[in-house]
Amino acid sequence: MFLIAIYAASGFFVLLVLLLFASLVKGSWPALAAFGAKFLWTSEWNPVTEQFGALPLIFGTVVSSTIAIVLAGLVGILAAAYLAEFAPRWLARPLSFVIELLAAVPSVVFGLWGLFVLAPFVRVALAPSLQHAFGFLPIFSGPISTGTNMLTAGLILALMILPTVTAISREVIVAIAQDLREASMSLGATKWETVSRVVIPAARVGIFGAIVLALGRAIGETIATTMVIGNKPVIAASLFAPSYTLASVIANEFTEANGDVYIGALLELGLLLFLVSFIVNGLARLLLFTVLKGDRA
Numbered sequence: 001m002f003l004i005a006i007y008a009a010s011g012f013f014v015l016l017v018l019l020l021f022a023s024l025v026k027g028s029w030p031a032l033a034a035f036g037a038k039f040l041w042t043s044e045w046n047p048v049t050e051q052f053g054a055l056p057l058i059f060g061t062v063v064s065s066t067i068a069i070v071l072a073g074l075v076g077i078l079a080a081a082y083l084a085e086f087a088p089r090w091l092a093r094p095l096s097f098v099i100e101l102l103a104a105v106p107s108v109v110f111g112l113w114g115l116f117v118l119a120p121f122v123r124v125a126l127a128p129s130l131q132h133a134f135g136f137l138p139i140f141s142g143p144i145s146t147g148t149n150m151l152t153a154g155l156i157l158a159l160m161i162l163p164t165v166t167a168i169s170r171e172v173i174v175a176i177a178q179d180l181r182e183a184s185m186s187l188g189a190t191k192w193e194t195v196s197r198v199v200i201p202a203a204r205v206g207i208f209g210a211i212v213l214a215l216g217r218a219i220g221e222t223i224a225t226t227m228v229i230g231n232k233p234v235i236a237a238s239l240f241a242p243s244y245t246l247a248s249v250i251a252n253e254f255t256e257a258n259g260d261v262y263i264g265a266l267l268e269l270g271l272l273l274f275l276v277s278f279i280v281n282g283l284a285r286l287l288l289f290t291v292l293k294g295d296r297a
Contacts, residue, residue, distance in 0.1 A: 024271040031264035039268060045233040045244075047253070052265040054272060056233040060150065060243035061276075064225065065218040067154025067239075068161055072218075073211050075158075076165030077200070080207075083166070084173040085195050096170060103163035111227035114156040119147030119228055127151065127240050142238035146230065151239040153229035157221055161214035168213065172206030173199055212284040219280070220273060222247040246273050 025032075031039065035052060042053025079099075083092045127144045134140040176199050184194040200207070230242020231252060246269045257263045 021271075021274065024267055024274060028264045028268035028271050030260040031268045034261050034264075039265070040272075043233075043235060045249075047257070047262055050259065050261045052261070054246070054269060056235050057244050057246045057249055057269065058272070059235045060153075060229065060233075061219060061245040061247070063150055063239075063243070064153040064157055064229065064245060065215060067151070068157030068218045069211060069215050071154070071158035072162045072165050072214060076162050076210075076214075077169055077207060079162075079166045080169035080173055081195055081200060084170050085191070085199065096167070099163045100167050103167065107160070107221060107223040108227075110156055110160050111224035114152060114224060114228040115148070118156060119152050121147070122149070122152045122155070123147035131240075138237040139239050142236070142240050144240045146242070148228050148230040148242060149240050150229065150236075150243045153225050153243070153245075154239070156224050156228050157218045160221065160224060161218050164214040164217065165210050168210035169203070169207045172203045172210070175206075176202050208284070208287070212280065215280060216277060219276060220247055222251045226251050246270075246276075 031052065034050075035042070039052065039054055040058070041055050042051075043055045044051045044053050045056065046052070083096055083099075087095065123144060123146060127147075127149075130140045131144065180198050180202060181194055184198045185191070189197070225245050226248035229245060229248060231244055231248060232242040233244045233249070234241065236243070250266050250269055254263075254266050257266055
């Protein structure tokens with residue numbers, strides 16, 4: 001009986017996912033029929049003429065999520081290693097608690113902070129400094145008109161997913177057997193060498209899982225991104241230019257959409273997000289399988 005209940009619950013979730021996919025396909029069918037595959041690589045997004053192309057939105061989603069996961073991954077892993085291995089207990093416990101609390105802060109709060117604090121800081125201080133030092137690179141060139149741009153969106157996303165990377169990575173690092181640390185240090189390795197060459201590599205599977213989970217949130221984040229990215233469907237090399245993401249377009253325009261093609265185009269963006277989530281998780285599992293297979297070899 002218990003086995004039947006397990007299979008029934010699993011089948012229900014599979015059915016739910018299939019129904020969600022089918023409803024998105026049905027809802028987006030007018031746009032699928034009107035634009036076909038070119039919806040993915042055309043750049044015009046004009047509700048007035050009912051010409052829709054998702055390329056600028058895909059570009060904005062990929063770039064902002066990449067900025068976020070690179071920054072949050074680097075800082076989060078280092079913070080997790082510090083909290084798990086170097087910080088005194090009286091400091092590590094309250095800091096870990098605060099970091100876990102940050103993960104529960106609503107997106108709109110991050111968005112408001114990003115709009116009124118981070119965006120002015122980017123416009124006045126950070127962007128000019130980056131342009132002065134690295135202005136020869138296309139990503140740091142161009143006019144700095146406002147603080148609501150791709151760079152600000154990437155930074156706010158990094159701040160939002162940082163608690164996820166840090167908290168999970170810390171738990172994984174703490175769970176690594178103490179014998180590995182003792183064996184490394186008995187061979188003459190320093191504390192830092194032990195952490196960087198033994199502990200973190202041993203925890204890489206769990207850390208990778210934390211990064212994938214954080215990436216999923218960054219890709220699908222809506223409110224905070226909408227408030228700070230500038231909401232302009234263009235493709236620009238500069239991080240100081242405004243942009244748009246798949247999720248922010250849906251949040252901004254769905255309530256005002258009229259006509260089957262317009263609504264279908266927005267639902268097709270939702271279908272793209274749905275498929276991207278599957279692709280990201282599939283690639284993560286493939287990479288994880290490859291790593292584990294290499295460990296067994």
